[in-house]
Amino acid sequence: MVLHNILLSFGTGLSSLMAPLPFLATAEAEDSPIILSGVLLTLVVIYLASKLGGEAAQRLDFPPVLGELVAGVIVGVSALHFVVFPEGGMSASDSVIMTFLQSLNQLTPDAVTRIFESQSEVISVLAEIGVIILLFEIGLESDLRQLKEVGIQATVVACVGVAAPFAAGTVGLMTIFHVPAIPAIFAGAALTATSIGITSKVLSELGQLKSKEGQIIVGAAVIDDVLGIIVLAVVASLAKTGEIDVVNVIYLIVSATAFLLGSILLGGIFNKTFVSVVEQLKTRGNIVVPAFIFAFLMAFLGNAIHLEAILGAFAAGLVLDETDARNELDELIKPIADLLVPIFFVTVGARADLGVLNPAVPENRAGLLIASFLIVVAIIGKVITGWAVFGQPGINRWAIGVGMIPRGEVGLVFAGIGSASGVLDKPLEVSIIIMVILTTFLAPPFLRVAFGQTPETATLETGGK
Amino acid sequence: MVLHNILLSFGTGLSSLMAPLPFLATAEAEDSPIILSGVLLTLVVIYLASKLGGEAAQRLDFPPVLGELVAGVIVGVSALHFVVFPEGGMSASDSVIMTFLQSLNQLTPDAVTRIFESQSEVISVLAEIGVIILLFEIGLESDLRQLKEVGIQATVVACVGVAAPFAAGTVGLMTIFHVPAIPAIFAGAALTATSIGITSKVLSELGQLKSKEGQIIVGAAVIDDVLGIIVLAVVASLAKTGEIDVVNVIYLIVSATAFLLGSILLGGIFNKTFVSVVEQLKTRGNIVVPAFIFAFLMAFLGNAIHLEAILGAFAAGLVLDETDARNELDELIKPIADLLVPIFFVTVGARADLGVLNPAVPENRAGLLIASFLIVVAIIGKVITGWAVFGQPGINRWAIGVGMIPRGEVGLVFAGIGSASGVLDKPLEVSIIIMVILTTFLAPPFLRVAFGQTPETATLETGGK
Numbered sequence: 001m002v003l004h005n006i007l008l009s010f011g012t013g014l015s016s017l018m019a020p021l022p023f024l025a026t027a028e029a030e031d032s033p034i035i036l037s038g039v040l041l042t043l044v045v046i047y048l049a050s051k052l053g054g055e056a057a058q059r060l061d062f063p064p065v066l067g068e069l070v071a072g073v074i075v076g077v078s079a080l081h082f083v084v085f086p087e088g089g090m091s092a093s094d095s096v097i098m099t100f101l102q103s104l105n106q107l108t109p110d111a112v113t114r115i116f117e118s119q120s121e122v123i124s125v126l127a128e129i130g131v132i133i134l135l136f137e138i139g140l141e142s143d144l145r146q147l148k149e150v151g152i153q154a155t156v157v158a159c160v161g162v163a164a165p166f167a168a169g170t171v172g173l174m175t176i177f178h179v180p181a182i183p184a185i186f187a188g189a190a191l192t193a194t195s196i197g198i199t200s201k202v203l204s205e206l207g208q209l210k211s212k213e214g215q216i217i218v219g220a221a222v223i224d225d226v227l228g229i230i231v232l233a234v235v236a237s238l239a240k241t242g243e244i245d246v247v248n249v250i251y252l253i254v255s256a257t258a259f260l261l262g263s264i265l266l267g268g269i270f271n272k273t274f275v276s277v278v279e280q281l282k283t284r285g286n287i288v289v290p291a292f293i294f295a296f297l298m299a300f301l302g303n304a305i306h307l308e309a310i311l312g313a314f315a316a317g318l319v320l321d322e323t324d325a326r327n328e329l330d331e332l333i334k335p336i337a338d339l340l341v342p343i344f345f346v347t348v349g350a351r352a353d354l355g356v357l358n359p360a361v362p363e364n365r366a367g368l369l370i371a372s373f374l375i376v377v378a379i380i381g382k383v384i385t386g387w388a389v390f391g392q393p394g395i396n397r398w399a400i401g402v403g404m405i406p407r408g409e410v411g412l413v414f415a416g417i418g419s420a421s422g423v424l425d426k427p428l429e430v431s432i433i434i435m436v437i438l439t440t441f442l443a444p445p446f447l448r449v450a451f452g453q454t455p456e457t458a459t460l461e462t463g464g465k
Numbered sequence: 466m467v468l469h470n471i472l473l474s475f476g477t478g479l480s481s482l483m484a485p486l487p488f489l490a491t492a493e494a495e496d497s498p499i500i501l502s503g504v505l506l507t508l509v510v511i512y513l514a515s516k517l518g519g520e521a522a523q524r525l526d527f528p529p530v531l532g533e534l535v536a537g538v539i540v541g542v543s544a545l546h547f548v549v550f551p552e553g554g555m556s557a558s559d560s561v562i563m564t565f566l567q568s569l570n571q572l573t574p575d576a577v578t579r580i581f582e583s584q585s586e587v588i589s590v591l592a593e594i595g596v597i598i599l600l601f602e603i604g605l606e607s608d609l610r611q612l613k614e615v616g617i618q619a620t621v622v623a624c625v626g627v628a629a630p631f632a633a634g635t636v637g638l639m640t641i642f643h644v645p646a647i648p649a650i651f652a653g654a655a656l657t658a659t660s661i662g663i664t665s666k667v668l669s670e671l672g673q674l675k676s677k678e679g680q681i682i683v684g685a686a687v688i689d690d691v692l693g694i695i696v697l698a699v700v701a702s703l704a705k706t707g708e709i710d711v712v713n714v715i716y717l718i719v720s721a722t723a724f725l726l727g728s729i730l731l732g733g734i735f736n737k738t739f740v741s742v743v744e745q746l747k748t749r750g751n752i753v754v755p756a757f758i759f760a761f762l763m764a765f766l767g768n769a770i771h772l773e774a775i776l777g778a779f780a781a782g783l784v785l786d787e788t789d790a791r792n793e794l795d796e797l798i799k800p801i802a803d804l805l806v807p808i809f810f811v812t813v814g815a816r817a818d819l820g821v822l823n824p825a826v827p828e829n830r831a832g833l834l835i836a837s838f839l840i841v842v843a844i845i846g847k848v849i850t851g852w853a854v855f856g857q858p859g860i861n862r863w864a865i866g867v868g869m870i871p872r873g874e875v876g877l878v879f880a881g882i883g884s885a886s887g888v889l890d891k892p893l894e895v896s897i898i899i900m901v902i903l904t905t906f907l908a909p910p911f912l913r914v915a916f917g918q919t920p921e922t923a924t925l926e927t928g929g930k
Binding site: 032033035036037039040041043044047048050051054055058059064104118121122124125128129132280281282283284285288289290292293296297299300303304309332333334335336338339342 | 497498500501502504505506508509512513515516519520523524529569583586587589590593594597745746747748749750753754755757758761762764765768769774797798799800801803804807
């Protein structure tokens, strides 16, 4: 077996040589250079797509992130099949990159399947690290004092933005489409959570992240995300046992509150420690490495207490924003974000299967009808949140409401769990996916219109560097 | 099955929620948030180790990279078992991080094994991307014109540095230790290749990368790496069939030469294209993303034609060094390198099993004796290369010779292939591993002494940012 592997290794052209692994006795170790090839090629495709899409969007006066999402759709499961993932039911033979590597290295079908899974795993983790870094950067760009000032406004916006679409969606599905109560509640719940990633990236691109509207949106999106996790816990236990797991819900509420408030309070002490540690360091990476130790640790904690990694990264950014090192850190994090964040947005687009929009498939037709209803509820239910803001004369209520529209990945998690547990039938699942895709893609151009920006000012603010 | 997975998912505390994956029907998808947790925690450990080790080394007047390697040994397979890899025969239960995650998430042994393998795969690829970025940066810092000037010197140094230790090692093993011819040739061959990564990083830290000595060392190390790949192809086919696969050897020589020369020649045309593309781009990442598209594409090509990914990245750096964007690119790549390169060095240390140095194990005792011989040959065989340099009066011959000493990962690939194919017995394999570890760890302090630097100048050149 061992010798066979060695022969195979040389048969496939000395491929084992490229591995920095000392021991090559396992088949997995022999795959290693080809996994690296797959990752490198996928990254090249992702970067090309993100730049072509982002630049095209910029020139058409859309936020660049919309272009990255659309370019992701083009290279992904819906069209060119360069960037596909096994979770979507794709196999290695569906992936253009894997097929290319297979013929280049004369791989067996078993080997190419293993390599496809490993390569997809690496790209998935890189995408997750990408969104962690995005939220860390958004935290750094946000102003804790201003966030505190708009805290109550953001909480009101978040609560209205959860309650309104949930109620309207559930009641509408039950009365208009005669959907039974539990699936209707599940679909209603999928309408609740706002995607922080999409919204904050667009705000940053519009140069509106630090505006009062921007800070209310980001604050509300964070609270919304936590509320979304709690709502999911409630409806999932309802779907599973017909009852609500009160202990788990209380645990989530307490841990989320403690985590966000605790990290901000402790941050006041920690940021002095951070600065004094950084001042002691004399080797390269003296600011960026300690900053990422903190960000990744907080992301891990957010993940470990069953919230989200991105919430931890956002809190870490908020804390470090209070330090003297922040300006330097802002500059250092930019190229890192430029390299990792596009992986997130392009793969979000690549995973979105636009096949569900095809009306030729009967299941899709029923789904499209429900989807039209869900989209209307999803948009109106969030847009009205702008009018929930009080005591802020002259504030751009449209912008706040529109900023809460994109559902992003959280809505897809609802659809996935609902479908896998049998609560959602196919048309309802399809309609949720369509709602998520359209709200995600509509929000960036809507937001630009809501902020009433001309192409000139936008180019000035987002252009260059 | 699907429902069972969902129940399991909620049983383990809503872990599936943290996944940005739309469909959670597979066990693999449910692992995803825990894989992310494992990767984040491993990165935190790696960064802490790299900073503690690097800073300690700096204060003790050693190059920081030595501290990173030693810190890697401490957190790795030899000591604390925080960062371990399945290739070294380790299982998930040997990993402190995996054991922690298992108890945190109540994982089954199957799940933790899957997660351990995926997490190790991700960290391995990140380490490989780290060394790719290191060589890209070294290429950017190198001066193509100066490299061309010292090209003949570098070639002579490389050839002497391959021939001398190979001949002395093989003959010595056969005459002194009565090792049969083929294993002796294999072990002799393991003495040939210089680790570009270690050497160039130390040179950069000493501020000597752009010196004439530094450029000769880097040039020779690159040629050495290519020669090492060819030598490995020769001895491996000799070990396999008793004959030399001439076609493969010629293919490697031609493709390596064509790749390096071709990329440099084409580079003269391409770098103008690069600058004009960069000038067109208006969104964020307008320099760094195109640069990495080029670097990763070249790394892929190097890998695909069965050379090494790092050679492609180095060539890409050399080409872009010729462009007007180089100064800006130098600045932008630094934080990226600071974040990814330490993963490479810490994992090199973490993979090095110092257990082979334990004389209580009988196999190690025989190995230690042969190792002492190999280390002497490895050091002398490379140090004499400094005196092969001609027509350069006043050049620091010691520094050049010492700069070629570290064997790094290439030597370990020899040991791994030799052992797996049955050519090397255990003592000989152990002695090669010891030789690689010691030459790698001795080179950084030796190199500092050879360049005769005082702590003051070194701190000035490597300190800050």
